Amino acid sequence: MRMLRRTPLYPYHKDHGNIVEFAGFQMPLFFGSIQEEHMAVRNSVGIFDVSHMGRSFVEGEEARSFLNYVTANDVFQLYVGKCQYTMLCNKKGGVVDDGVVSRISDDQYLFVYNASNREKDYNWMKSHLKTFNTSLRDVSDSTIMLAVQGPKAEEVLVEEYPAVKGLNRFHVAEINVNGEKAWISRTGYTGEDGFEITLWIERTPRNFPLEFWSGLLNLVEKNGGSPCGLGARDTLRLEAGLCLYGSDLTDEITPLEAGYSWLVKFDKGDFVGKDVLEERKGRLRWRRMGLNMVDQGIPRHGYKIYNDNGIEIGFVSSGTFSPLLRKGVGSVYVEVKHAVVGGTVYVDLRRRRAKAELADFPLYDEDKYGWKRRKP
Structure with a gap:
């Protein structure tokens, strides 16, 4: 029998949520109801545990060139503090996965991708590392990731984390949480305004992830919001037209067919799948x-x-x-x-x-x- 993974917040989910299997994890489908959680995000605010997502650091003097080669968007457009939505394409132009690349320092990038493709993406990127002076580090299990989403998201976070005030969409800022480095980006998977927080937990006390979650949840609930599960995350993203890998995106579907021609930068130089995508874009x-x-x-x-x-x-x-x-x-x-x-x-x-x-x-x-x- 296959062993299922759990995020560090599983004890809360087990006590308060309806647990299902997703991408090899035991995750909450909902806490109250999908409808209530969905509308909380549309009208006020909700908080999600997205620690099951894959996260890797790409580092080194050729990190930018490496990412520019393995993704379809133009990583050279990123300055420190900027994020971009992008896709990994295979040699046939199909989508290996989609995700968000954030430039967090001159030679360091955080790449967040789908939970169902954790090992697949890491190994695929690693297979293209050979000619680049850069390193790839999987930090999925060394960090947690939470998403605070909805029109009141900034209001909820600004007192504790002033960096969110004035942080533009698809930008990221470094913050300090309990003495540990963390990153907060104005990104999300709901169509609403919101933030995603990635936090190191390697050196924190065992209960710290739950304490951090509880502190944010308390702020969310004071503003009329709620904890949210995978069910609301799916209905929210679908209303917004955001893709789910394995359904809307696959190894056979290209970014062009999926409606993402705008992120395929043909003029940036060579990248995996470029020749096939150029050939297919007119037909x-x-x-x-x-x-x-x-x-x-x-x-x-x-x-x-x-x-x-x-x-x-x-x-x-x-x-x-x-x-x-x-x-x-x-x-x-x-x-x-x-x-x-x-x-x-x-x-x-x-x-x-x-x-x-x-x-x-x-x-x-x-x-x-x-x-x-x-x-x-």
Whole structure:
């Protein structure tokens, strides 16, 4: 029987949450309910344990050149204190994984990637190290990572961590927590404003991670927020149009088809997968779009998409019931010629075909929700 991993916050999750297996970890699916936690993040604030995510330091005088070669975005655009969303691509242009690279000093970068790909990503990057004077250090088990997300996230953190005041989106600052170095970035996986904190725990007392979590949770709850599990994390990211690896992104799907042409910097020099991506960029078959159900029903991964004439034109990559929109929503891949915002399609829900509408992401009103929302 396979042994499941646990984050240092597992004792809290076991006592207060509904535990499920995810990416080889025992993690909380929810604490109260997915709907309540989802709406807490959209309307106020929520806190997530994301310590299961992979984290590596890339260090050395050629760290920047190495990352520029193994990722599709342009790492040379990063100054100290700046982060960028990026993707690792294979030689066929498919996505090995997606993640966030943060430049935390002149020759040191923190790369955060998906929990399900911890070993895969580390080994894949290590296989490309040979010609670069740089080192790769997996710090996933030496650190914890928490996410405080929602329109009140800055208000919750600013008193304890003044560095968040004025910290721009996709920027990172170094902070001190109990005498240990930590990093706080204005990033997240919910579509809302928010922060992610990465903290060393190697030299801290055994109970410190739980004490740190409890302190932040207390601030969150004082502002009308709650602890949040994987369920709300998934519904939040899907409404925002953010990808889940293994569903919306795979080794076969390219960043171009997934809607991330903007991060593939063809003019930066050579990088893994560049030649194939350049060849394919003018003749894509698929385009990823949002989906709003018109008829009742919830689209699920793998469900087929049809047009008015009953011809199969695509498939659902992710689907759920939206706690905010109160209907089924999804992320779908449709043939480019059928990829029209507002276009009517039909989802095969096994026993019937249900009417739906193609949409741009995010699926919510950006004037009311998300990090772009209008301030009161």
